[in-house]
Amino acid sequence: MSGPLATVALADDQALVRAGLRALLERQGIVIAFEAGDGEALLAQLRDTPVDVVLSDIRMPGVDGLEVARRLRDASDATPVLLLTTFDEPDLLLQATEAGARGFLLKDAAPDDLRDAIVRLAAGETLLQPVSTDPVRARYRYHADDAPRDLFTEREVAILRLLAGGYSNKEIARAMFLAEGTVKNYVSTILDKLDTRDRTRAVLKAITLRVI
Incomplete structure (x- = not known):
């Protein structure tokens, strides 16, 4: 039996969203190593539990997804960060890039697209064009x-x-x-x-x- 496609740390301030993402990803062969309700808790757990990819909401109270990516980059932690958002704003793509995130997807992305993004980031790729660059x-x-x-x-x-x-x-x-x-x-x-x-x-x- 083959192993998991990737192990993921999941952060979102909404418990229902986390539960939905966990159920969705686990059906697709992705292992959720742990969940966190905010960026601070995510970073604390990440010190003891390394993962292949951090999957985080971009907007959270306190330490948000952008700050998570920024702190990992500043600490020379190469764990790739995939940011999720409901906001279709071109500026968020730019902010994610500046923060050091390796991927950025809208929450209405297809389940297969989310799985593929996680697998590709785990393999070392960068995905930072989920929205049109025309704006x-x-x-x-x-x-x-x-x-x-x-x-x-x-x-x-x-x-x-x-x-x-x-x-x-x-x-x-x-x-x-x-x-x-x-x-x-x-x-x-x-x-x-x-x-x-x-x-x-x-x-x-x-x-x-x-x-x-």
């Missing part, structure tokens, strides 16, 4: 003068996508089998091509210009 492009529209100075190489595009996932230079280096200094040089080149010194702004501009 993002409309809000952060750039003129022709703002187009990149030079075309991007395939490797630069790959690094930009990891930047969009909130990866640090060290994490990008490990993922792409490069020296950290080499990644730093690539990032500098990317920022220069996008005429910005800010990583978050570079990601916004890359989305707007359809580089990623």
